[in-house]
Structures are given as structure tokens and as C-alpha cells.
Amino acid sequence: MNAIHGQHPTAVVAPGCLAKPDRLFDRESEWAALGTFAGDPHPGTDLGVVMGRHRQGKTLLLESLAQATGGFYFCGQQATEAEALRRAGEEYARHRRLARPVRWRGWKECLDALLALGDERPVPVVIDSFPDLVAASPALPSIIHGALRRLDRPPPDNRARLLLGGETAPVMTRLFASSSPLRARTGLILDVQPVDFRGAARLWGLDDPGLALLVHTVVGGTPAYRHDYVNDDVPADRDDFDAWVCRTVLNPRTPLYYEARRLLDEETGPWNRGVLHSVLTALATGRTTHGEIAGFLGQQLTDTSRALAVLRDRGLLRSQPDGLQPGITRHHIADPLLSFEHVVARPRRAALEQSDVRTVWEEARPDFDALVAGRGFAQVCRDWAVSFADWGLGAERVTASQGSLTDPSAKPGLDAEVVVRRTDGLLSGPLVSLGLARRDTGMDTHHLRHLRRILDRLDPRDRVGPVRLTLYGASGFSPELHSAQARGEVMLVDLERLYQGT
Structure with a gap:
């Protein structure tokens, strides 16, 4: 032929x-x-x-x-x-x-x-x-x-x-x-979407779910990054993760160091990149609503809307209704590398090019843990809830989103990182599960009480059936929580279950 x-x-x-x-x-x-x-x-x-x-x-x-x-x-x-x-x-x-x-x-x-x-x-x-x-x-x-x-x-x-x-x-x-x-x-x-977090672990050849999670919060599920962009460099274990970050994404001699900026340039063309970078910084640091982002930028809501639309149309932004207040739309960065760039690398670009990379990374690591890895873990939990969890609903599909019963302008209060609902056509349907996600702290009964307070405040119309309370933890659960799970009061989801279970 x-x-x-x-x-x-x-x-x-x-x-x-x-x-x-x-x-x-x-x-x-x-x-x-x-x-x-x-x-x-x-x-x-x-x-x-x-x-x-x-x-x-x-x-x-x-x-x-x-x-x-x-x-x-x-x-x-x-x-x-x-x-x-x-x-x-x-x-x-x-x-x-x-x-x-x-x-x-x-x-x-x-x-x-x-x-x-x-x-x-x-x-x-x-x-x-x-x-x-x-x-x-x-x-x-x-x-x-x-x-x-x-x-x-x-x-x-x-x-x-x-x-x-x-x-x-x-x-x-x-x-x-x-x-x-x-x-x-x-x-x-x-x-053609990025591979999911489980596929990314296989792509990078990582059997340790803790290490796979850390790598995913940096590079996500983009297949091209695995080989050419890091010269086939894969962290050997969790102890090697910090050194791997310094060797790759924070190393000016590797293509991955420049990729986040190149990605934004390629996807958004001649649009005002200064505004887009500021929007991404707002998102990466936890400002997820339209008003919060506009306040961070010091711009009118209409100006912020245009920037959000540009990012969303290019596939760089996820937008979905708040899981507990559907009238509020929450936005999240779709590519973890862009979050890493705007929390860790971009604010320290001059230091990275003039100072010892390991020193810069040590200074940036608390921000990475709190904003990049912490929020990345919550997103992995939402992805698991949609794609891998068995909610006992047969072929019915579900959505998972962040939810809050607190006014977005107020201090965070009754929040839940993983609110799972059945899909009802194009709209969110009845509540299936309320969940908290914590990567770096062990979970105890006060986390379960937090979920119960949210449940008590919900509109009865949201509770047309049983609502499963779920705790997602990467740092373990107390014995009391394990006992509560045995009594059917809560579902505990650890890293092993996220990467291998349902």
C-alpha cells in the first residue's frame, strides 16, 4: 500500500x-x-x-x-x-x-x-x-x-x-x-484529554502512590512531559522528590522549566498575558470565585470575565457550580504545571536564575505543600469520586465539585472539598456524598463532626436519599474514625484506595 x-x-x-x-x-x-x-x-x-x-x-x-x-x-x-x-x-x-x-x-x-x-x-x-x-x-x-x-x-x-x-x-x-x-x-x-492520575502513575512508572501524587501535582497527566521534557529523569523514591524538582522543573537547562510560560503563549496568542498570569496566580492561591479573582486583580467583573473566558476556551480552566451553592461558579486551573508555575516558580524566577536552586526550593516548599500539593490532592479526590468510586448507583453518573455554605467573601467555614451529586441532565442532581480532603494532616473525629454540621445545614430537598460522609486522607486516620467506618458512619479513602480501589 x-x-x-x-x-x-x-x-x-x-x-x-x-x-x-x-x-x-x-x-x-x-x-x-x-x-x-x-x-x-x-x-x-x-x-x-x-x-x-x-x-x-x-x-x-x-x-x-x-x-x-x-x-x-x-x-x-x-x-x-x-x-x-x-x-x-x-x-x-x-x-x-x-x-x-x-x-x-x-x-x-x-x-x-x-x-x-x-x-x-x-x-x-x-x-x-x-x-x-x-x-x-x-x-x-x-x-x-x-x-x-x-x-x-x-x-x-x-x-x-x-x-x-x-x-x-x-x-x-x-x-x-x-x-x-x-x-x-x-x-x-x-x-484528547490528559491521562488521569492513575494513568499518570503508570506513565511515570511509579508504584508508590504518595510519590505518584507528588509528581502529579507538578506535571499532571500530560504524556509529552515524561521523556523529552525531563530527559527521562524520574524520582527514585519520595526522598528523591525534592532533588527531582530541582533537577527538572526548576532547572533552566531542561525544557520543562519553560513549559508553563510557553503553554500560556501558545494557547492564548496575543491576549494580554499579564492579566492572564494574574488570573492564574489568583486561582493558584485559592481564589476560586469570580468576585475573589476580580478583587485580586483590582479589576471590574466584566474585565475578569473576559480573561476567565479566554482561559476556559483554551482548556486551561475548569469551571463548575459550587457543590453546595449552585448559584456560585468556582474556577480551578486545569493543568497542575500552571499551578506550580504561579505558586512556586514565577514569584522566584530571578532567584532561580541567580541563586542555588535547592535553597530556593526549600523556601518555596511550604507554599508548594499548602497550595499546590494540597489543592492537587483535593482535585485527585474529586477525579476519583467521578471516575473510580463505586457509589452503588449502577450506570448513573456523578459530578464532584468543591462546596461551601459560607459566603465567598467571608472567612472559610462550612466547606467541603468533594461534594458528589448525581447528574440530572445538564444540572446537578441529588447529593450522594460530602467529603473533606486533607493531604498533610492526619484526620480525626472533628473532621467527621465538620461534615455532620454541613449535613445538618443543608436544604432537605438535597437529602432525597442517604448521603455518604467521606474523608479523604493522605496522612492516615485515627482509630476512632476506623471504628466509625466499621459502624457505617463514614467512608475513609486513603492513597492506596485512590490509586487502586473503588
């Missing part, structure tokens, strides 16, 4: 037998979805979209799919339309093993030729970094729509599977919004 990027061709394999390449870590469900889409034998051209933030492995997925199926792959760049078409013609010639590159006069000719690859069999036609091409050729989405419509004419023999890849950004969101003509043509929308 055909080659890709000048490599030797691979045999075409039926989608049900498409083996995932060894170089792809995890991503079983994503690979299965792409294989099914690419190999769908039904007549008719189809369109798929693969989105996600930088460094999550979208390109690796799409390149691997093209190689495994004998499909076509082209990656766009920031360039003029003429250069992009010239590169696409060169890639097409390599794919078809033509003696000379093809010279197309426009994207219409290019798309017609690429989609014709599916005249004889189902074949993926991948155009990656699609937003870069649209920036130079704004009419490209309309041209694609027209090319797909032309192939609709009977008989629909063509079976090209056109896949458009790009970062989660306004371009992709706008092009494939519910009202977009392309959305109506789309048979697959795949959003």
Missing part, C-alpha cells in the same frame, strides 16, 4: 484488528474510536474532528493511525496558503509514490484529490494543525464543506474518512459548534 512521510508502507488492517502501536501510552478508547471511524466500510464520505490541548498526543495518534491503515497524513504550519499547498502536494506525491510533487492551484483541487483516495476503500485522510491552515486560508472550512457535498451525489461510492486535528481553541470550537455547517457533517468528535 501507500507510504507516509517517506516510510515503508504498512499493511492495511481491518479496524477491529487494528493493534495499538507500542509508542502510544494508554489511549485505548481513543485508538479504538479512531480505528472504527477510519475503517467504517459503509459507503459515503465522513468527517471527524480530533481536538485537545498541546502535548496530549493528538499528532502521535493521528500519525499512528495513518501509518497503521495506509492513510494520508499532512500537518499544517503557520505559513502562506501557497506554501501550505506546496507542502501538501509534496506529501501527496510521497504518499502516492509519484515521481514529482503535485501543484494545486487552490484548496478545492487539493481536497478533491485527497478525498479521491477513498474511492476504492475506507481510508483516513488526516489534516493536522487545521487552525494554522485556516489562519492563512479563511475560506478552507467552506471549501471542505463543498467538497463533502459534491461527494454526496449518488451513488455515494467514496469512503474517505477526513480527519481534522487541532488544539482546543476558539477556531476549532467555532468551526464545529452546534450551528456550524461542518458540525452537521461530523461523524466523530474526539477530545
Whole structure:
């Protein structure tokens, strides 16, 4: 069959037998979805979209799919339309093993030729970094729509599977919004997310859940960071964690040192980065509501709203209703590396480049423990509650969020880090569990009493069924709490259960 990027061709394999390449870590469900889409034998051209933030492995997925199926792959760049078409013609010639590159006069000719690859069999036609091409050729989405419509004419023999890849950004969101003509043509929308905290532990080869948690609060679940960004440096054990931080994320000689700033630049483009950095600092230091962030910035709520929208649209921010006061929206940084940057590295950038890194890290470690690792642990607990916990609800899904019965402007009082509710369509449903999360302090009966006080204050309509009180602890539980668990009064979740249990 055909080659890709000048490599030797691979045999075409039926989608049900498409083996995932060894170089792809995890991503079983994503690979299965792409294989099914690419190999769908039904007549008719189809369109798929693969989105996600930088460094999550979208390109690796799409390149691997093209190689495994004998499909076509082209990656766009920031360039003029003429250069992009010239590169696409060169890639097409390599794919078809033509003696000379093809010279197309426009994207219409290019798309017609690429989609014709599916005249004889189902074949993926991948155009990656699609937003870069649209920036130079704004009419490209309309041209694609027209090319797909032309192939609709009977008989629909063509079976090209056109896949458009790009970062989660306004371009992709706008092009494939519910009202977009392309959305109506789309048979697959795949959003490639960071791997979860359990997957991250496997990615880094960490069997100790305590060490895995610490590493996750620094680098999260971005696959690309594991090898090239730290020169394959993995902490040997918990005692090596501090030295590992100094060798990698705080070391100006490693790519990871610059990654948080580069990530913000790539995702947000020309937007006012000073404002965005200040918003991220506010979030990283515990200001999670709109008003708290605006107060930290010294800006009007409308100005803060625009900055929050930019970060949310780029996938850098999670926004969800407060678990106990749904009228309040709480925001959290989606990428742990950005939290680490704005709590530890950014405030000490000059010292890191002029002083001994170990001294700077020792001074920063209390802030890391309280703000980065502590909040990161709470988020891991919420992720566990949604993805791994067995709440006895069968196939019903749940949400997990931070919750408070205290006015956001007042001193924290009746707060819970893990409020679990059933989903009720697009809205939060009945309460399932109230939980506290503590990483660095042992938990005792006063934590359980705290949960009971919250439960007593709740609206009776929230308590349509039993509410499980849950304590999430990384530093152990008192004997009294273990006795309370034996009586069914509380559920205790430690690190072992987070990483291995339900």
C-alpha cells in the first residue's frame, strides 16, 4: 500500500484488528474510536474532528493511525496558503509514490484529490494543525464543506474518512459548534484529554502512590512531559522528590522549566498575558470565585470575565457550580504545571536564575505543600469520586465539585472539598456524598463532626436519599474514625484506595 512521510508502507488492517502501536501510552478508547471511524466500510464520505490541548498526543495518534491503515497524513504550519499547498502536494506525491510533487492551484483541487483516495476503500485522510491552515486560508472550512457535498451525489461510492486535528481553541470550537455547517457533517468528535492520575502513575512508572501524587501535582497527566521534557529523569523514591524538582522543573537547562510560560503563549496568542498570569496566580492561591479573582486583580467583573473566558476556551480552566451553592461558579486551573508555575516558580524566577536552586526550593516548599500539593490532592479526590468510586448507583453518573455554605467573601467555614451529586441532565442532581480532603494532616473525629454540621445545614430537598460522609486522607486516620467506618458512619479513602480501589 501507500507510504507516509517517506516510510515503508504498512499493511492495511481491518479496524477491529487494528493493534495499538507500542509508542502510544494508554489511549485505548481513543485508538479504538479512531480505528472504527477510519475503517467504517459503509459507503459515503465522513468527517471527524480530533481536538485537545498541546502535548496530549493528538499528532502521535493521528500519525499512528495513518501509518497503521495506509492513510494520508499532512500537518499544517503557520505559513502562506501557497506554501501550505506546496507542502501538501509534496506529501501527496510521497504518499502516492509519484515521481514529482503535485501543484494545486487552490484548496478545492487539493481536497478533491485527497478525498479521491477513498474511492476504492475506507481510508483516513488526516489534516493536522487545521487552525494554522485556516489562519492563512479563511475560506478552507467552506471549501471542505463543498467538497463533502459534491461527494454526496449518488451513488455515494467514496469512503474517505477526513480527519481534522487541532488544539482546543476558539477556531476549532467555532468551526464545529452546534450551528456550524461542518458540525452537521461530523461523524466523530474526539477530545484528547490528559491521562488521569492513575494513568499518570503508570506513565511515570511509579508504584508508590504518595510519590505518584507528588509528581502529579507538578506535571499532571500530560504524556509529552515524561521523556523529552525531563530527559527521562524520574524520582527514585519520595526522598528523591525534592532533588527531582530541582533537577527538572526548576532547572533552566531542561525544557520543562519553560513549559508553563510557553503553554500560556501558545494557547492564548496575543491576549494580554499579564492579566492572564494574574488570573492564574489568583486561582493558584485559592481564589476560586469570580468576585475573589476580580478583587485580586483590582479589576471590574466584566474585565475578569473576559480573561476567565479566554482561559476556559483554551482548556486551561475548569469551571463548575459550587457543590453546595449552585448559584456560585468556582474556577480551578486545569493543568497542575500552571499551578506550580504561579505558586512556586514565577514569584522566584530571578532567584532561580541567580541563586542555588535547592535553597530556593526549600523556601518555596511550604507554599508548594499548602497550595499546590494540597489543592492537587483535593482535585485527585474529586477525579476519583467521578471516575473510580463505586457509589452503588449502577450506570448513573456523578459530578464532584468543591462546596461551601459560607459566603465567598467571608472567612472559610462550612466547606467541603468533594461534594458528589448525581447528574440530572445538564444540572446537578441529588447529593450522594460530602467529603473533606486533607493531604498533610492526619484526620480525626472533628473532621467527621465538620461534615455532620454541613449535613445538618443543608436544604432537605438535597437529602432525597442517604448521603455518604467521606474523608479523604493522605496522612492516615485515627482509630476512632476506623471504628466509625466499621459502624457505617463514614467512608475513609486513603492513597492506596485512590490509586487502586473503588
